[in-house]
Amino acid sequence: MCGRFTLTAAPEAIAAMFRLGSIDPFPPRYNIAPSQPILIVIGGADERPDTGLRQRSAMLVRWGLIPGWVKDLKGFPLLFNARSETVAEKNAFRAALRYRRCLVPASGFYEWRRRGEAKPQPYFLTSRGEAAFAFAGIEETWLSPDGSEIDTAAILTKPASGALASIHERMPVVIHSDDHDAWLNCREIDPAAAMTLARRLGGDVFEAVPVSDRVNSVANIGPDIQEAVAGEAPLAESPQPQGEDGAQFRLF
Template identity: 50%
Template sequence: MCGRFALSATPEEVRALFGYADTPNFPPRYNIAPTQPIATVREAFGARRFVLVRWGLVPGWVKDPASFSLLINARAETAAEKPSFRAAMRHRRCLIPASGFYEWHRPDAGPKQPYWIRPRDGGIVAFAGLWEEWCDPDGGEIETGAILTVAANATVAPVHNRMPAVIAPEDFDCWLDVQNTPLKEARALLRPAPESLFETVPVSARVNSAIEDAPDLVEPVAASQGAIRDEAAAEPAPPKAKRQTAKGRKPSDDQFDLF
């Protein structure tokens, strides 16, 4: 699962990597949370486009988004078959620029320890994403998205058993070209990142609050005692499924202040 991530690169750096023609201007974000806008890159009419969508995918067939589960992640292994994701896997794939992501490790005793998982050599990565468009009966439209996840590689596994699928720059065209890339070929790109790509850094529990959004959130801190077990220990058990719905949720006042 990926429940928080960051995009602290400049607009120029993001545009240079993803090669879109748009010229958006946006501030750095260090703690992007579900229901907030996220940056995505998609292909439309033969060119790449930068588009903001709400994080939490809503399929077009949903009648009432307020009572629908908040789908922030999609398992790469089953997305092509699941009713909520299969149309987007075939027709609405995107890239999600990120400077890194957060995961929480639960030790045998004590509180969860958050970790900032970032590219070892710095820079930006592209998460594999899906997007959808939902229209209400009055004609209003909202575009939403989700991050595809895969089994964690050996670097991330001691923290969490899942991680975002990362698309390499040389595979951007293949992933985004939904017209000419067979689904089987696109699915083959959804695999754990090379073990050398990321490093895990313990960070302050302040990141637990979506209100917090500052550069020092990604600064290393001393990990809680026992926060990471020996790598030879058994892999963490998969988290229990937890149904999240938007119904009755009171959104924060700043949830649409990403850009």
């Protein structure tokens, strides 16, 4: 699963990495949790005449997808993750996967390793040698009965591999930078073809560092929660096959 992540790269770096013409300034965020606003990148239908590349834009959305058919949010679960194996079949996600795929910029994420009765050990995971990367996301705009709109999104997950498999059974889907255009191109790339992109990168692209359980609280939002803790060594590579084809500011 992916229940906490970070976005600490500079706005200028994110704009350049995701080919955004401009982006509003934002502070580094070290402990992003479900229901909070997250930055996503969406693709446009038109091409830029100077490059022939499709337009992209960024927007803030609620992390927790609300399907368009939901009538009342009371009692509705917080859908912040969607399993890549079944996302095309689930009524809650099917339309978003077909028509509203997005990228979720991130600098890292957290997972918790559970061993028997011991307290779960959190790990901070970052992409080797990269300041930021992109989770595979799906977006939906929900229209409430009073006429107001809420833009929402979920992050896709898949079975973990590489060193990450020894921490947690699931991992977020990361879209390779070469595949960003294809993932965002909902007009020409159907869900079946898009999901082949979700299988390209495995857990071996991440480096895992054990961190303090201070990350467990959303009230802790400083960079100190990413500091390595003594007594827990960083994970070695898994022997299994690698790779595959003041809370933070709130809007809701």
